[in-house]
Amino acid sequence: MAFIQTEKLTYNYEGNLVPAVKEVSLSFEKGSYTAIIGHNGSGKSTLAKLLCGIFTPTGGKVFIDGMDSSDEEKQENIREKCGMVFQNPDNQIVSSVVEEDVAFAPENLGVEPKEIRKRVDDALAAVGMTEYAHHSAYKLSGGQKQRVAIAGILAMNPDCIVFDEATAMLDPAGRREISAAMNELNKRGITVITVTHHMNEAAMADRIVVMNKGEVAMDGTPREVFARVDELRSLSLAVPQVTELLYDLGLPEALHASEAADIIQKEIEKKCH
């Protein structure tokens, strides 16, 4: 069984007629890097919360490392395995001091003081915030706050981190910081699932899941998904700008600027000869 596996996963917010997530069956391998995209109200955030056990499904099942998220006794273990970084950095920092905030999760788990110290130092080093350990959290920039929030999750030693639009409230510099951190975490073998509106961020993942009206509309590598420009447009989603440019020029698809430059150069050379 894959690390996270969903079987006909359904979630219905109380009082809503239409479920936010409808019979979604997906699996996420250990160490994979997945982006979930979709327009507002497509159920992507709800799906993210189901994947790390914050919401318990109203129908179907989610298995996280083999544990059923509807099983109340397993909830604590699931939370330890699979952490979540939220959109607003201010609303997930519990303590005013950076290192104390990072220590919050291991303290709750009852880890030995010496081990907590080690985990906090490691987590802060992993996100490059060691020098801010004794700073007041509220004085940091958005990107830095979000990195502290990531460190706070890392200190639990999770296998998987779900980012719920973690870059939505950040400026471009902050977004780059967080994207770099996601890449770094994934290289360390942590399963990364990121819900995002930014197509360039999604292009960095190994796999993209497109959500529409609570269902999976597309699922594949960024190259496969972004090749279907017209379909994405009909779901009111964009593709990365370079991809869109080449598509409109009628050239083969590209995900990154350097790749696009090569294709355009070749095309120009061909035309000149």
Next chain:
Amino acid sequence: MLKDITLGQFFPGRSLLHRTDARIKIILLAVFLVFVLCAKSAAAFTFVAVCTAVLVIISAIPLKTIIKSLKPLMFVLIFTAVINLFFANGEDILLQWKFIKIYREGIENAIKMVVRLTCLVTGTSVLLTYTTSPLDLTDGIERLLTPLKHIGVPVHDFAMMMSIALRFIPTLIEETDKIISAQKARGADFESGNLFSRAKALIPILVPLFVSAYRRAFELAEAMECRCYRSGVGKTRMKVIKTRPADYIFLGISVVCCVGIFFLNQVVIPF
């Protein structure tokens, strides 16, 4: 203006006060409050002021910060001073102009009130909030109140609530500033009109502030659950608090100072 409010903020540092056990500091604060409120004679007030100054010095908090923290209090200080100055009754009339009479006791009371309020605010912030990180504070309160656990008081939850409240003060102040700007941009007027219409003008600030505070609370609760918060069951601490001999010496000195006030109250310095 709102940015000047430093209440509940923590200034990380390594001074003696920063390193003192939070429990001791909480007890000290209680002692200090009694100490300030019991002072009556001029000698006692001088002593209170000196003690507060000593606390500020050992806390290593910049004087600028302290003065800034008193700014929002200015109105209250001036108001009490004026009230005491003009409405106190006494025997020695120093100045009389039409119906205004200023008594020597009035001036004395005014000075005493100002010193008392300044010392109360400065002492509280220097002793506790400025030098104690919220988590230490929570821990200190929790440990001090532990006996109450036996009669079913949710001590841990109470302490956690307090520390979160302190943590969110700067965030909510920032938010209030933003809301005020947003409402001003929509043409809201906070500066003119009588007291009643000004109070009414606050409603468009308070409503969005409350709504946003609720939203924040829900999100924070979710984030805390994500980090395995279970209301103190089996919780450990990264920093193990130890009460050092220096802490007890500190406490001893403060208690002596407090008792000293009662004697100083008897000393009358000729005015």
